[in-house]
Amino acid sequence: MPVTIRDVAKAAGVSITTVSRALNGYSDVGEKTRRKVTRIAEELNYRPSAVARSLVMNQTRTVGLLVSELTKERAGHYFMFQVLYGMHDRLAELGYDLILVSTTTARQRLVSYLDFCMERRLDGVIVMGIRLDDPYIQEVVDSPLPSVVIDLPLLSDHCGYVMTDNVHGAKLVIRHLAGRGHRKIGFVNGHSQAAVSRDRKRGYEEGMLQAGLGYDDTQVHEADFTLQGGADGLKHLLQCHPDMTAVFFASDLMAIGGLQYARESGIRSPEELAIVGYDDIELAEFSTPRLTTIRQKRSEMGMRAAEMVVAMMKDHAAPQGVLLAPELVVRDTT
Amino acid sequence: MPVTIRDVAKAAGVSITTVSRALNGYSDVGEKTRRKVTRIAEELNYRPSAVARSLVMNQTRTVGLLVSELTKERAGHYFMFQVLYGMHDRLAELGYDLILVSTTTARQRLVSYLDFCMERRLDGVIVMGIRLDDPYIQEVVDSPLPSVVIDLPLLSDHCGYVMTDNVHGAKLVIRHLAGRGHRKIGFVNGHSQAAVSRDRKRGYEEGMLQAGLGYDDTQVHEADFTLQGGADGLKHLLQCHPDMTAVFFASDLMAIGGLQYARESGIRSPEELAIVGYDDIELAEFSTPRLTTIRQKRSEMGMRAAEMVVAMMKDHAAPQGVLLAPELVVRDTT
């Protein structure tokens, strides 16, 4: 049904070789024939079949986006959407397409992640929102497929990563709070199955020690990145430490949950309790009071991941670990 | 490099025809050979090439997701992510893959949307977050490619749609507010380039008239679905109508913006001002006070879209217009 290269060749009175080379800008085709071919291709509305091309070139120019948290649980969406945006945009610029691969669907549970990529002959994979305990993680690292992971420091022969320097980000928070005179600072962390949680906790700990405030395990509470988790975390922390004057949350969503709990409990922020989040999602700027937080360059994360995976696929570049600098955004809650 | 059907055939001592038919469950292959072939295929870790298959079968089992709002502007993300989830999940179940097509990238501006779909030989398209004034809209309708549009009542030979009954949803809100005794009800709408805005406004108007409250154009304000827009809209409405006791926002995000403006202005909700949103995004349940809103079955929207497009592609089913029922969720702001 669709018009093929043969149709164009016939209409132009040349061989299909010539059509191919004319349209692809090779130098061994005369100027007049080239113009004729392009004109006719235009007229016939010829679109070269990407699948035929993929078959012969042995590359699909497609990268898979493996996201395990594409589930009903929505905690990560605020963060992920914009990473996705930057990633897709840069990939499109580089001439690659993005195909969704979810580990949570029924089909994926049967066909393994790797099988899927092999069958589709994906050129590379970007992994996002994966947990440390995800069974697919080993597959990714072991696979010969070029891959880059977001927010997980996985470095191997075929696997790079890009993430924000979470240790540094957390330290920025503590330094800021200490500078404001806070001595007793709590920390509501995300679940331990996220690499970022580990790093942010380390940053919190080191930051506290460096500020001379000491590290106390009971001032740390592990939640799950959700609004509710943030509220519960704050409640718990304040029960143990009624004299706490500042709390650092490992995500904006949790911080907002905390903010709401505080308001319901009649605790004013920042007067009675300073609150800091992490991520700088859109909502952070519009909460009342406006949330102090750590900004992650989300769309840049996506772009860097895209660039790296393309470099690996195209130029056989070596995978690297990219650490982006976080940025403290001071607003009203501190 | 990867193992092909030829390798399997050779190893099993049969023809490639037999391998193909054995693996695809045809009846004209003996039980013992079938077992042998499957065993060997397993051993060799054979994965049939989807691209070769696509070429010969003339179908890619891939549908494109055309989303024009995959931009830095984040207003729709809270809504779209979960539609995407339902859509992808159902598509995967049905054996189809989802590929992202954005109209906002540099590449798409050169190569038209249709060209992209043709080149990739997509079997179908789902369109989401598109505006009434989007230039691609005509392409979609005219295209012979099976397509279904979300939140835009576009029905043609090859194009169906699924959306929530927004007229009814808005009426539910007005009826609810009128039942609570409100007489002067404002409306902060989304931008006029969204079909949903048109419908929700109609629902508001009809609702007001049916409740005997009359329709007054100055009680309606057009915003843009953003937090800031909601805040500004409420401010404007209250300036014109200080005696307004209830405001209906065409999205939760705007309602939350309104809620925040109200709080900053010392206006308590629901005591002094009832507020209703639309969408029932996660945040609605966690705002203070918790937001009364209209629930859209977002993941069901995605699923229905997926099912329809597959039916059109596979069984040549006729496109339909699907209207899902909205649902009033009463919380604390009314």
Added chain:
DNA sequence: TCTTCTTTCCAAAACCTTTTGGATTTTTGT
């Protein structure tokens, strides 16, 4: 035993492109 179905298998064509290795024509150098 001979014919007629079944069952089981396979060679070859088809899908649409790119690339290889040469062939043919034109231009350049002398």
Added chain:
DNA sequence: ACAAAAATCCAAAAGGTTTTGGAAAGAAGA
């Protein structure tokens, strides 16, 4: 005007699968 070099073109192979139209072998019926 002749050899060499450059420019322009093309036939055929390759890529990995499905499907078509038979062929070969075995079983059933006479």
